[in-house]
Every structure is written in C-alpha cells, then in structure tokens.
Amino acid sequence: MSSTIWQPASACGPQCRPAGAAAVRAGTTVVRLAALVGVLLSALVLVPLLRHAAARAVSRGILAALGVELVWRGPAPRPGSLLVANHVSWLDVVALLAVTPVRLVAKHDVRAWPAVGALAALTGSIFVDRSRPKRLPATVAEVAAALRAGWSVAVFPEGTTFCGAERGRFRPAVFQAAVDAGAPVVPVAIRYGTPDAAFVGDDTLWSSVRRVAGLRGLTVTLVGSPALRPEPGADRRALARAARMTI
Numbered sequence: 001m002s003s004t005i006w007q008p009a010s011a012c013g014p015q016c017r018p019a020g021a022a023a024v025r026a027g028t029t030v031v032r033l034a035a036l037v038g039v040l041l042s043a044l045v046l047v048p049l050l051r052h053a054a055a056r057a058v059s060r061g062i063l064a065a066l067g068v069e070l071v072w073r074g075p076a077p078r079p080g081s082l083l084v085a086n087h088v089s090w091l092d093v094v095a096l097l098a099v100t101p102v103r104l105v106a107k108h109d110v111r112a113w114p115a116v117g118a119l120a121a122l123t124g125s126i127f128v129d130r131s132r133p134k135r136l137p138a139t140v141a142e143v144a145a146a147l148r149a150g151w152s153v154a155v156f157p158e159g160t161t162f163c164g165a166e167r168g169r170f171r172p173a174v175f176q177a178a179v180d181a182g183a184p185v186v187p188v189a190i191r192y193g194t195p196d197a198a199f200v201g202d203d204t205l206w207s208s209v210r211r212v213a214g215l216r217g218l219t220v221t222l223v224g225s226p227a228l229r230p231e232p233g234a235d236r237r238a239l240a241r242a243a244r245m246t247i
Helices: 026-050 052-065 091-099 108-112 116-122 133-148 175-181 205-213 236-246
Strands: 069-073 082-085 103-107 126-128 153-155 185-192 219-224
Touching: 026 052, 026 116, 026 205, 052 069, 052 091, 052 116, 069 091, 082 091, 082 175, 091 103, 091 185, 091 219, 103 108, 103 133, 108 116, 108 126, 126 133, 133 153, 133 175, 175 236, 185 236
Parallel strands: 069 219, 082 153, 082 185, 103 126, 103 153
Antiparallel strands: 185 219
C-alpha cells in the first residue's frame, strides 16, 4: 500500500474560502465561544456517565452554542449500518453524533484534540493510525465486529477534508467491513451553507472554531440516501464507487 493511498492529500486551502462571508458582531462571537466552553465542560461530566445517551445532547449543544443550524434529510439509518460521508470539517463529526448514535472511525490524531478527542473516545470511536498501515486489516475487522454487534459506524472514506466543491475519491478498505458483516451502507452527503466552514489547509482546530463562531446563519445539511446492501463477496471497490456516486 503506497503512502499516497494511506495518507491522502487535499489541495483545498484558504483559497477555497471567498472573502465577504456574512459575519456576526465580535461580541456575539465571544458569547458563542463562552457558551461552547460551557457545553464542553458539561460534556466532561455527562458523557463518562451516560456515554451515547449524552453524546447526542452534547453534540446538539455544541452546534447550538456556535449558532449552527442542523438539518437532516432522508430516511433514518437503521442500527448496524455503515455510514459513509464526504469530509469537510471537524463539524462533520459533531453533526453525525447529533443525528444518530454512531461509533466513528477517526485518525488517531483526533484523540489528542481538546474535548473533541475525549468525546470521540468515550463514544467508542475506532482510531486509525496512519503511520502503521499494517494495522489496517485489524481496524477493518474492528469495524466489522461493531457492525455485527448492532452498532452503526460512521467513516469518512476520503481520508481527509475537502472544501465541499472539491471532493476526493473514496478509499475502499473500510467498505470491506460492511461486506464481511453483511451490513447496509448508507451514503450521507454533508453540505454547508458556506465554504468558510471547511477545515482545510493550514487551519488549526482553534482557528477553525473561532471562524465558525463568527459566521452568521451557518447551516449544515446531512442528506442520507437509501442504503446500499452488498451481496456476500461483493467488491469493496465497486461498493466505494457506488457510494461516492450516490453522494
């Protein structure tokens, strides 16, 4: 497996964000950031106690604190589904946790992110170490086991973030987990009202959070498609292409 396939790159960066995005007053940004801190502090208490029951409420609280409207369209995914989505921002993770109970497949770097990493770990995220490609089969097996146990698992098969207008190809490895588990694959398109929400280029988590908190009327829309149901022995590459085309 080449390093390019294992660690995909995105050409998206600050040039993807046009100037003149609608912004709130500086005071509103400060209030939103303070509200976000409050939600995250409450999460440190609630999530260890209630786990998935609290994760949805905390995720919705994060979106509300930042002034982000969440819209879900399409059929509700059944438990035990593999949700595959395009990847635009760290907000994608929060939005998915806000709409349905899922375990996330995330790069191991996320574990070190303030609050977000703790939330991901406590909700049973499956972390991928890109520096150890030989661990990939074990990760696929872990995803398949979670699906067989009735958990829905969400993954971003592009492997990195894009601005929304640009998208990457879907890496097929994790689709093997759905084939092995006989689990439905639910493509989910994630769309933002402005490219300013994208977490790309030289962004840090803090700079992205501050920018999102300053946006006026930001909406994230998740569009769930009808499930793809792979036959036993299905080709994971064909399944990945079908999911990407659906999105």
